[in-house]
Amino acid sequence: MRNPFRRRSALDLSPGAKVLSYVLLLGWTFVVLFPIYWLAVTSLKLPIQVNSGPVFFPFIDFQPTLENWRYIFVDLRNDTVRPYINTVVVGLSSAIIALALGSSAAYALVRFHYRPRIGLIGLFAGCVLLAAVAIGLGAPWQIVVVSALGVFLILAQTIGRRFRGRGLGNSDIAFWLISQRMLPPVAVVIPLYVLFQRVGLLDTWWALIITYVATNLPIVVWLMRDYFSTVPVELEESAAVDGASPYRIFRSIVIPVAVPGLVATFLFVLVFAWNEYLLALFLSSANAQTLPITVAAQNATRGPQWWYMSVLIMIMIVPVILMAIALERYISRGILVGAVKG
Amino acid sequence: MWPALAVVLFLSIFPLVVSLYLSLSRLSFAKSGFEITFIGPTNYQTLLFGGERTHFIGVLKTPSPIGWAIFAVVVVLVGWAFTRAVRGGVRPLGLLLRAIGGLLLVGLIWLFVQAVFAPGGRPGTVFVTLIYVFIGLTIQYVLGLGLAMLATQRLPGRRFFRVVFLLPMMITPVGVGYMFQMLTDTSKGPFLPVFAALGMEGFTWVTDPWGARIAVMIGDIWQWTPFMFIVLLAALEGLDVEVTEAALVDGASRSQVFRYITLPALLPVSTTIVLIRMIEGFKIIDLPNILTNGGPGTATESMTLQAFIDWRTFNLGRSAATAYLLLILVTIVATAYVNLVRRRVTTTV
Amino acid sequence: MAKGRSLKGGGLLASVMLVAVACTSAASPSPSPAPSAAPSAAASASAAASPSGQNFSGVSVTVLTFTGPQIAEPLQRRAPDFAKLTGADIKVVTVPFNELYQKILTDIATGTNAYQAFVFDPQWMGDFVTPGYLEDLTDRVKSDPVLKWDDIGAFFRDFSATYQGKVYTIPLDGDFHMVYYRKDILDKDGVKPPATWDDYLAVAKQYSGKDLNGDGQPDYGSCISKKRGAQAYWWITSIAGPYIQAKGTNEGAFFTTDNMTPLVKNEAFARALDIYKESTKYGPPNESNLDVGDTRGLFTSGRCALSMDWGDIGTLAIDPATSKVQDKVGSIITPGAKQILDRSTMKLVPCDQTTCPNMGSDGVNHAPFAAYGGWSGAINAKADQKVKDAAYAFLAYMSAPEQSNVDVTIGKTGFNPYRTSQFSSTAEWVKAGMSEAAAKDYLGAIETSLKSPNMILDLRIPKTQEYQQVDLDKALAQFLAGELSRDETMSQVFDAWQSLTDSLGRDKQLEAYKNSLGVQR
Structure with a gap:
């Protein structure tokens, strides 16, 4: 048993350090909150109040107005609500899928050793590429995908067995994954556009979800790999001795221990998909447009419409903040300690 | 593991190859939609040696004393790391890779001090x-x-x-x-x-x-x-x-x-x-x-912004070339980082 | 894990995933918006008929433009009215202003054709018409009693909407530069509004640092938005224009029409760069990072004595939500010059009857710049015939005087006057909140510019955006930031334009340039 009193005294800060900590924390809080406060007050100003020099406090140095909020919610109505729904659906589903796929991949990379052969990888990449080119040239994509997979499986089963390549390791797979994020979006957006156009998925949720899952997976894999590697392997081994299946071990031992990491990663990929601009701009138009595009659209021929933009940004961050508040408690010591204690 | 790889592979190989091809061509609009004309490494040449050189790399001038000092420090560090590797009995292939990496780094720093730590210089x-x-x-x-x-x-x-x-x-x-x-x-x-x-x-x-x-x-x-x-x-x-x-x-x-x-x-x-x-x-x-x-x-202006400005006016070739040069730069820096730092402190690389 | 097995598993998983994707996409409704051309009751959908006489029920048209309220607002507001008249379903889709060009070109070039009509910048016609993306509207407009083609200002009709003698767009808006000044202050001091760019600098200098809005803070003599990647390359053309072009619109202000020599490395352009830089001294300290939205805000809140802008300030200045300068604004044609470029020597020579045939009685050559050319509607050549008819009818309806003459007086539409009938009466303007005098003044300035035979047409050749937005704009920003000297700036733009022209084919570009100016070969 631990002794709560002794522990408390050892970990607690001295009064002086406490004051200093508070000063620092409050200082950064101000740095973080002031720009957001400025957004909030700007959303209550008329253009004339924004343009004629700074005013800071509603009712004190300017008369606030709800005109901008009215414009966004009443005049624009559907042009605000539809992107909002799109953003929620695309953000949440892509984050969940990326987390599910990515964390299992990360766990596999930590616990198992893969030695894929270059030849087979090249073969698979080649098949994917051929399929993509064929689709790009206008072949019906369903047939192309099925036949490409068929070709790959046949080749892998026959010639594939004879490949004698230098073996790669887990680290190469991981590095290859993260390297997929190195090409800036401007370079991939037109090819992706053509790809989704040929598959007929442009301007649908699916195009955005698939893209965000693919772009976010490397981050999930990398972050979760580090969290999983801190899980003591003994726990799993003893469970394995008790006859638990790998899947069960993963679900009921590894996952609970890695909850803080999962939550942090989830928040990150959610935010990323929530806020992504360039890919969303091209893969969507009327139906699947997301909110960042609405925000950017407030800068048109008349220059940035700060007041409308502020409203949009405010309503955009509210759900994510609520989610952060709800999830914050999972990033806390108690759960983790409890889990490790089993 | 594999589903994740498959998704990433599926959505990355195609754009990667297309961009590479675009970076070696010029795009123009035609009756049938668009035409892609293969023009070889012209786009890269423009960026690295041609009209866009001062924009991309910068205006290079003789470094100031501070610039020389920084450059000297880097040269000494690289030389020291390399001699250590030689003494440490690294295999010839490893030595060759390290030598290339070291030279790239020295070259990059040389350009850097000429652009940033030099009177009249300007970083691209x-x-x-x-x-x-x-x-x-x-x-x-x-x-x-x-x-x-x-x-x-x-x-x-x-x-x-x-x-x-x-x-x-x-x-x-x-x-x-x-x-x-x-x-x-x-x-x-x-x-x-x-x-x-x-x-x-x-x-x-x-x-x-x-x-x-x-x-x-x-x-x-x-x-x-x-x-x-x-x-x-x-x-x-x-x-x-x-x-x-x-x-x-x-x-x-x-x-x-x-x-x-x-x-x-x-x-x-x-x-x-x-x-x-x-x-x-x-x-x-x-x-x-x-x-x-x-x-x-x-x-x-960052490299991505430069690529974006070209891309916005449908100069897709030069935009892709800039993106590819960025990819090469990031790969060099990231590989160096992984090899020098990350492998030392973690076992899970 | 065994090597072979693991990869086989991978392939299988991948196939499962892709099949899953395939199923879901098959289940979701196809995004293709191309409507089936439903058999229509009206057997002949002649373009000559009035929209109310046509029946487009079952036809749906997707129109792409940028996110308003400007431009998109009137389209969205009037679409239901048009539906009542004809039964056509008009969907207005919007994307951010900055990405409109990319979005339209990507859509057509890749064969997506999700949009059947566009309301866009006619300056882009060089890129759109050459590959045959746009529908030729010549026959439709000439015989259309609704549109009243001849009422549209000659410049917009014959140059802005026309390419190589054929009409491709329907003007909905008139865009050109003007100069606005604080009438109350200049009148009080007995200062005449600037006639030349030298006068402009003198007035700007006089009011720089003076308090212009009564808050005790020093204000600015001149506000011109010089941010990079914004409008800078248009302003420089407005300044250089009167020094470069004097013999009428089809002389052209960007290249020589004999061998496509860029007109950016000569005494005229050097003079323009000097003026451009000097005006910065009398502007806000961060003028080089201001967008036109910022300068409009500054001018309408009373902090600038002078500003160059499109027609927008005129309507913004009367709106109490945005303006502190109601009825204090005067507008004039953009200043001119008393010297002109001799294209054989590339030197400036004084203006006289031969060198500046269009100059005014005061000896000043004006060359108002129709920057942007005004938002115009165009139709995708790949659309179905019935859809094209409906799209045309809608654009003609929007441009018809009954609708347009009201819309141009409403600030938030972003539509500025472009029809002769819009100058004949000040009634609509007074109704919108202008004083009689201000309306006369505003319309007068617009009319003077519009009637000028020496208006400058925007550069409209393939890759226009690269010439202007990349090469010229970047060099201007570097010049302003001191990265380049005046002569280096001119050389850089000159070389960049030359090499771009060569890479695209000099003859092809020259032909396109002449076509855009309507020059006969």
Whole structure:
């Protein structure tokens, strides 16, 4: 048993350090909150109040107005609500899928050793590429995908067995994954556009979800790999001795221990998909447009419409903040300690 | 494992190859839609040696003494690392790779001091990007770590701070760009009274190259410190409290605990987030694009922004070439980082 | 894990995933918006008929433009009215202003054709018409009683909407630069509004640092938005224009029409760069980072004595939500010059009857710049015939005087006057909140510019955006930031334009340039 009193005294800060900590924390809080406060007050100003020099406090140095909020919610109505729904659906589903796929991949990379052969990888990449080119040239994509997979499986089963390549390791797979994020979006957006156009998925949720899952997976894999590697392997081994299946071990031992990491990663990929601009701009138009595009659209021929933009940004961050508040408690010591204690 | 790989593979190989081909061609519009004409490495040539050279690499002049000093330090360091590798009995292939890497690094630094630490020199988009990445990364990491340490202390109200500190990350980068444009505006922004009080009414930071770069970096740091913060916070929470506690009880000072217990335990995840932020940081675009559109002149233009400006006018070839050069640069820097730093501190690379 | 097995598993998993994607996409409704041309009751959908006489029920048209309220608002507001008249279903889809060009070109070039009509910048016609993306509207407009083609200002009709003698767009808006000044202040001091760019600088200098809005703070003599990647390359053309072009619109202000020599490396352009830089001294300290939205805000809140802008300030200045300068604004044609470029020597020579045939009685050559050319509607050549008819009818309906003459007086539409009938009466303007005098003044300035035979047409050749937005704009920003000297700036733009022209084919580009100017070969 631990002794709560002794522990408390050892970990607690001295009064002086406490004051200093508070000063620092409050200082950064101000740095973080002031720009957001400025957004909030700007959303209550008329253009004339924004343009004629700074005013800071509603009712004190300017008369606030709800005109901008009215414009966004009443005049624009559907042009605000539809992107909002799109953003929620695309953000949440892509984050969940990326987390599910990515964390299992990360766990596999930590616990198992893969030695894929270059030849087979090249073969698979080649098949994917051929399929993509064929689709790009206008072949019906369903047939192309099925036949490409068929070709790959046949080749892998026959010639594939004879490949004698230098073996790669887990680290190469991981590095290859993260390297997929190195090409800036401007370079991939037109090819992706053509790809989704040929598959007929442009301007649908699916195009955005698939893209965000693919772009976010490397981050999930990398972050979760580090969290999983801190899980003591003994726990799993003893469970394995008790006859638990790998899947069960993963679900009921590894996952609970890695909850803080999962939550942090989830928040990150959610935010990323929530806020992504360039890919969303091209893969969507009327139906699947997301909110960042609405925000950017407030800068048109008349220059940035700060007041409308502020409203949009405010309503955009509210759900994510609520989610952060709800999830914050999972990033806390108690759960983790409890889990490790089993 | 495999589903993840398949998804990434499926959506990355095709764009990767298409971009490579585009970077070697010119796109024009034609009756049937568009035509892609293969023109060889012309786009790369323009960027590296031709008309875009001063834009991409910079205006190079003889370095100042500081520049020479920096260059000398780097040369000595690289030479030292290389001799160590020779003595350490690295295989010939490894030596060759290291020699190439070392030479690339020395060359890059030579260009860097000529552009940045030289009177009359001017950094092009490559070096502006590198400046953003390395300065931004350092400050973000230090701030994120400090804040995560503070937020794990047993202080009342820490949950409030934790949520608040996450906020900047949640605003769409486009929005952050416009927000900072509002904040940095010195004719109607909120800091006008502050400048007025300091007697600097006419001051503006967006017309001075370094002022503008700093404005961009402040925005970048403001937005992405939370990323460092949340990951380090989760890692700190994952540490075994009892080890720390035992050390403190045994009379270790807090700085000793930090140096010998906390920091080593944070290293694996630290190297990961630094790598991720490095890769993301190289793609910085929204802030310079919105805040200054790359101005004054080309002072704040990043490589991605340069690619974007070409792309916006359908010069897809040069845009893809810029993107590919960025890819090469990031690959070199990231590989060097993984080999030099990450493999030393973690076993899971 | 065994090597072979693991990869086989991978392949299988991948196939499962892709099949899953395939199923879901098959289940979701196809995004293709191309409507089936439903058999229509009206057997002949002649373009000559009035929209009310046509029946487009079942036809749906997707129109792409940028996110308003400007431009998109009137389209969205009037679409239901048009539906009542004809039964056509008009969907207005919007994307951010900055990405409109990319979005339209990507859509057509890749064969997506999700949009059947566009309301866009006619300056882009060079890129759109050459590959045959746009429908030729010549026959439709000439015989249309609804549209009243001849009422549209000659410049917009014959140059802006026309390419190589054929009409491709229907003007909905008139865009050109004007200069606005604080009438109350200049009148009080007995200062005449600037006639030349030298006068402009003198007035700007006089009011720089003076308090213009009564808040005790020093204000600015001149506000011109010089941010990079914004409008800078248009302003420089407005300044250089009167020094470069004097013999009428089809002389052209960007290249020589004999061998496509860029007109950016000569005494005229040097003079324009000097003026451009000097005006910065009398502007806000961060003028080089201001967008036109910022300068409009500054001018309408009373902080600038002079500003160059499109027609927008005129309507914005009367709106109490945005303006502190109601009825204090005067507008004039953009200043001119008393010297003109001699294209054989590339030197400036004084203006006289031969060198400047269009100059006014005061000896000043004006060359108002129709920057942007005004938002115009165009139709995708790949659309179905019935859809094209409906799209045309809608655009003609929007442009018809009954609708347009009201819309141009409403600030938020972003539509500025472009029809002769819009100058004949000040009634609509007074109704919108202008004083009689201000309306006369505003319309007068517009009319003077519009009637000028020496109006400058925007550069409209393939890759226009690259010439202007990349090469010229970047060099201007570098010049302003001191990265380049005046002569280096001119050389850089000159070389970049030359090499771009060569890479695209000099003859092809020259032909396109002449076509855009309507020059006969």
